[in-house]
Amino acid sequence: MIRQFELVERVRAYDPGADEDALNRAYVFSMKAHGSQERASGDPYFSHPLEVADILTKMKLDSASIVTALLHDTVEDTDATLDQIEQLFGKEIARLVDGVTKLSRIELQSDQSKHAENFRKLVLAMSEDIRVLLVKLADRLHNMQTLHYIRSPEKRKRIALETMEIYAPLAERMGMQQMKDELEDLAFAELNPEARDSITQRLKFLREQGGDMVGRIIDELKRTLAEGGLQALIVGREKSPYSIWRKMQRKNIGFEQLSDIMAFRIAVADVGQCYQALGILHSRYSMVPGRFKDYISTPKPNAYRSLHTGVIGPERQRIEIQIRTREMHEVAEFGVAAHWKYKQDGSRQPARQVEGRQYRWLRELLDILEKASGPEEFLEHTKLEMFQDQVFCFTPKGDLIALPRGATPVDFAYAVHSEVGDTCVGAKINGRIMPLRSELHNGDQVEIVTSRAQTPSPAWERFVVSGKARAHIRRFIRTQQRAQYLALGRAILQKAFRQEGHEFSEKALDTALKKFKCDSVDDLYAIVGEGIQTGREVINTVFPGSKPGAKGDKVVPLGPHRGRQRKSKDLAVPITGLIPGMAVHFAGCCHPLPGDRIVGIVTTGKGVTIHTIDCDTLESFADSPERWLDVAWEVDSGGEDGHVGRIHVVIANEPGSLGNLTTVIGKAGGNITNLKITNRSIDFFEMMIDVEVTDLRHLTNIIAALRASPLINSVERARG
Incomplete structure (x- = not known):
């Protein structure tokens, strides 16, 4: 264990102007604070902050960093407080110590939440002063060097995995190759000793x-x-x-x-x-x-x-x-x-004056922190952001953008600017228009095409790999989903009030807020729209004693093919304007189109799934009348938004027949999104084709045009 005068001499060797008094006081304060505490190895606990300080002296860090290293565990593991440290050592040291200190005294739901919250705090602290991270890395390095003393194999593995996933990549992002190699190797020895x-x-x-x-x-x-x-x-x-x-x-x-x-x-x-x-x-x-x-x-x-x-x-x-x-x-x-590090003449070169590329990743972490819904999501996106295998691509102006391997133009767009990512509609890779899910390679020049009318697509989340892109897309989906659930929940409750013969008012809903643990009427709308609570349950709370179907609403399904008694349209919930895939989902079994008679099935946590009234799947919901919801297309619900209709085609096995089929569909304004051959023989092929159309009439016109072709044996709208 290094002695007090040796530590001071080491710092003075590269910094003749070091604050000796602060170093001496920190040494004594830490030693007294930790007192008789011991580490798992049996050594005095004080040996740990001393070793951390020693690691930092080898990096020739300033005396404030060395003092922070000596004090970094006092607030967490002893009776010392940040106020004491500020009084004795000043605001700068107190801020640095606070940045390194874990949130061990805050009660969190799980170890994962605790770990994620600690990491979130570390990122915030190091964004203000990078020395926080330097002390934290030295702390982790010494903990890894003494990891073998911990008896619990599960705890050793958890610490090693955390080091491999978070701290080694952080050291790599900081450019600290030597420390990164040592952290990785120590973690590797624990995680895969045989290899x-x-x-x-x-x-x-x-x-x-x-x-x-x-x-x-x-x-x-x-x-x-x-x-x-x-x-x-x-x-x-x-x-x-x-x-x-x-x-x-x-x-x-x-x-x-x-x-x-x-x-x-x-x-x-x-x-x-x-x-x-x-x-x-x-x-x-x-x-x-x-x-x-x-x-x-x-x-x-x-x-x-x-x-x-x-x-x-x-x-x-x-x-x-x-x-x-x-x-x-x-x-x-x-x-x-x-x-x-200090120059030979003792003058300083503080890192805060060395702004450049190496800090871009830190700004991106802060951007992720702002967009993430909670600590766990932030930790997940950060692991993606620090993925070590990278590709280097260029903007049309020649600026270099570094991305994780497997990145797509959407990742590139968000790396350029979050606004560019949000409005991205297409991309040119090396001058050629390519799909947004294309994988980028080293040296690619990428030009992003944007449109003010564009918003992030929920489908993007399936192929983006960078944390920044995923955080932005998820945040958009969260805000849009809530807006959709609010609109849907409001419509469901308005319909429920009309069924009971009551005039709808938000004031009447105030009585239900306490029961459903909602802070506002909007929260109540959201849980109804999401399917967590039904409109009937809210009505029973607002108007105790009301009976289902009191005003003649026949809600019990009579079997899928016999249908249900359709209410007048003013009692049906309109689904226009609700983005598919968020609050409303179109069933894949029957592919409903504007023009079809439809019914909604409320699914907890998903909102409403729309089926055609004669869909076979509805049979399974016959015993759950409370989940059925009258829904209706509005007059303009076809609009310009594409809906997918599915057709079953039997086609002659002759040259040119498939070309004829696709030409007929194309000329009729349909767009084939999927084609699957389900059966084949010497004379005929059977296939299922998904066609993007505007409404039922559009699909019917395509089916009629296909039936007129001599090479096509039969065409039917597919069910199931």
């Missing part, structure tokens, strides 16, 4: 077989560069076991097929010498195709800059070479922390 041991044994065998091969390769690379007139610092580094395992998994290859187990780093004076070194090496050694990457001209989002190349190098070994300047190397190892 790690296997890779470690193979690496040990290679080292024994190769002897001092690394040294010989470095010597030859130095000679090669010297002959080209370049002096450079060269180091060899072995890939971490987790990096090797992940690459084997991702590329589905064996250990023997890996070409970059050893990476050699060449540090030169300036950018010009980087490209000069690359030219010397490529002229001397054969380059491995597809292994060259230029992160100097297009840096990674975390500000990482370097040239990567693979060559058949000295001793005919396939090796990876990374070429960078010394400044780039420092940023590559320590990331954002490198900007907090």
Whole structure:
């Protein structure tokens, strides 16, 4: 355990102007606060904040960060308060400590909620001061180094998984490669010890077989560069076991097929010498195709800059070479922390003045935080946002946009700006109009086509992969769904009042709010529209003693094909203007169209599903009359919105018959959305075709046109 004077000396070694008094007071305060507390290892608890502070001194962080490290657990695990810390150490330290402190004293519903809320608070705190995250990462690193002392296997696994999913990607986004590698490897040792041991044994065998091969390769690379007139610092580094395992998994290859187990780093004076070194090496050694990457001209989002190349190098070994300047190397190892380092003269370079690409991801996390409905959803979207495998695409102006692998033009649109994403209607990829669900690849140039009339589609959520896109789409769906449920619930209650012969008024509903635990009438509308409560239950509460069907409303279904007694249209709930897929769903069994006689079935949590009055599925709801709802199309319900009608076609097995069928449908203004062959023989094919039409008359016209074709044997509207 590092002693008090040693810690102060370490900080003074790189920062002669460090606040010694604050460091000494923090050391003593933390030691007294933690008192006789012990860790799982049996060591005094105070050893933990001390080790965290030691990790930060190796990054050469300012004295405020070191003081925060010493105090970071005092508020959470001792009787110390933030007010005490503010009085003794000032507002800046209190703010930093508060950012790192977990919300352990807040009662939350579950461990998942607690974890998500802690992470949400961390993101908010680090958005104001990135040092919060630096202290948190050092805290997590020491906890992982001592993870094996925890007895519970479930707790060890949970902590390791959390480290792999959240903290290692955060370190990577911060550009802190060294810390990321160590966190991943420690988590890997807990989550998959057999795989790690296997890779470690193979690496040990290679080292024994190769002897001092690394040294010989470095010597030859130095000679090669010297002959080209370049002096450079060269180091060899072995890939971490987790990096090797992940690459084997991702590329589905064996250990023997890996070409970059050893990476050699060449540090030169300036950018010009980087490209000069690359030219010397490529002229001397054969380059491995597809292994060259230029992160100097297009840096990674975390500000990482370097040239990567693979060559058949000295001793005919396939090796990876990374070429960078010394400044780039420092940023590559320590990331954002490198900007907090002190110059030789002791002047500071605070990170808050180094705004750039590496902070874009943090702003995007804050955007997700604003759109997410709760901590768990925020955590889910954040995991997506920090997904490590990335593709780099360009805007038409040449700006670089980094996205998770598998991203689509919709993800790209939201990465450009949330408004661009919300109004996206189409995309050009490398000059060609492509579907919005197309997968983007490295180097694609993407142009987004927008329209003010467009809104996010619920279908987008099925194929977007970035957290920002998903958070925006879900928020839109939530607000739209509530608006739809409100409109539907209001219409259902108005109908229920008319059935009972009462005049509808919101004031009458106030008496029902308490029973249904609603804060407002709008909340009551929403739960009725969503199907959580029925209009009949609300009526019974507002008018106690009323009987179902008191005014002659025959609500009990008499069987699907015999139908129900249709009420007058003023008692039917209109469904126009309700977006399908939100409060209203059109049944896939009967595909109702404007013009059909329809009935609604209220489904808890989904709103209303619309069926045709003769749908066979209605038989299963015969015993639940309270779930039946009279609904009606309004006069203009066909409109311009497409509805899907399904037809069953028997077609002759002759050349040109399928072309004839699609031509007839196209000329009649229909659009085929799906086609499935259900039966085939030598003479005939049977198929089910989904056609987008405006209403029942439109579908009937298409069926008539198809029946007139000599190649089409029969056409019927499909049921079920």
